Amino acid sequence: MKILIFPDTEQAEAFVALEVAALVSKRPTAVLGLATGGTMERVYGRLVACALDQDIAFTQVRSFNLDEYWGVAPDHPASYTHYMNKRLFQPLDMHQALTQLPNGIAADADVEAARYEAAISAVGGIDLQLLGLGANGHIGFNEPTSSLGSRTRIKTLTQTTRNANRRYFDKAQDVPRFALTMGIATILEARAVLLLATGAAKSRAAAQMIEGPLSAFCPASALQLHPKATIVLDADAARELTLRDYFEEVHPHGARASVPPAHRT
Ligand code: PGA
Numbered sequence: 001m002k003i004l005i006f007p008d009t010e011q012a013e014a015f016v017a018l019e020v021a022a023l024v025s026k027r028p029t030a031v032l033g034l035a036t037g038g039t040m041e042r043v044y045g046r047l048v049a050c051a052l053d054q055d056i057a058f059t060q061v062r063s064f065n066l067d068e069y070w071g072v073a074p075d076h077p078a079s080y081t082h083y084m085n086k087r088l089f090q091p092l093d094m095h096q097a098l099t100q101l102p103n104g105i106a107a108d109a110d111v112e113a114a115r116y117e118a119a120i121s122a123v124g125g126i127d128l129q130l131l132g133l134g135a136n137g138h139i140g141f142n143e144p145t146s147s148l149g150s151r152t153r154i155k156t157l158t159q160t161t162r163n164a165n166r167r168y169f170d171k172a173q174d175v176p177r178f179a180l181t182m183g184i185a186t187i188l189e190a191r192a193v194l195l196l197a198t199g200a201a202k203s204r205a206a207a208q209m210i211e212g213p214l215s216a217f218c219p220a221s222a223l224q225l226h227p228k229a230t231i232v233l234d235a236d237a238a239r240e241l242t243l244r245d246y247f248e249e250v251h252p253h254g255a256r257a258s259v260p261p262a263h264r265t
Helices: 009-026 038-054 080-089 109-122 159-164 184-188 200-211 219-225 244-250
Strands: 002-006 031-034 062-065 067-069 128-131 153-156 178-181 192-197 229-234
Touching: 002 009, 002 244, 009 031, 009 038, 009 128, 009 192, 009 229, 038 080, 038 192, 062 109, 067 080, 109 153, 109 178, 184 219, 192 200, 192 219, 200 219, 200 229, 219 229
Parallel strands: 002 229, 031 062, 031 128, 128 192, 192 229
Antiparallel strands: 067 178, 153 178
């Protein structure tokens, strides 16, 4: 795992936005795995500004979002489809046919989950998967104790997650109880993953993900198995790391590691 700790939140968000912009600039037909949530809102704002400023075309990009609420129609203001259309797809003129989310109002959840997995495979898999981190250690909606071998499926949301997402719905009872989410194994198949966690509320989960045991109790710890996982934190999210000094020595202020030429001793 590459652990990048930035002194402030804005720098951490900017790094993630620039990584995505750089990938698409180099490979205009990239397949992106996308995330939602409060953390990504600001990343997408920066990404749109950067892409428009530098004339980076997103019109051939394909994307697959991690998850969608079950029973929430795409045009509902709290749906992730609505979130993505508003914050990324429309501002960057991305093609509707190339941008996919699980269908939260499909007739059959299992059939929809299988269709989604097949659609990802059909385009050759995901080049870069963006991830947020739940305060309970979830990635996507893979709640604690999700199988590390799981694939796209319907999951029951924990009360912690429902409370965290309460703000997007009018009434507490409107917060969905279920979601369709990529599984841990689906996420691990992406060729690279880039997780962003900011704020003190994420510090415990961040420490468990990076330094804790590989455990379904902290689903994000599965990223320890990924050969190309980059974890981007701000100072607050990094504060419970035992090896923080080491990570900051390797990547001061999130900079790339510099290894001097070998010399014989
Ligand atoms: P947040 O959600 O960015 O709204 O904190 C992250 C997540 O739950 O994955």
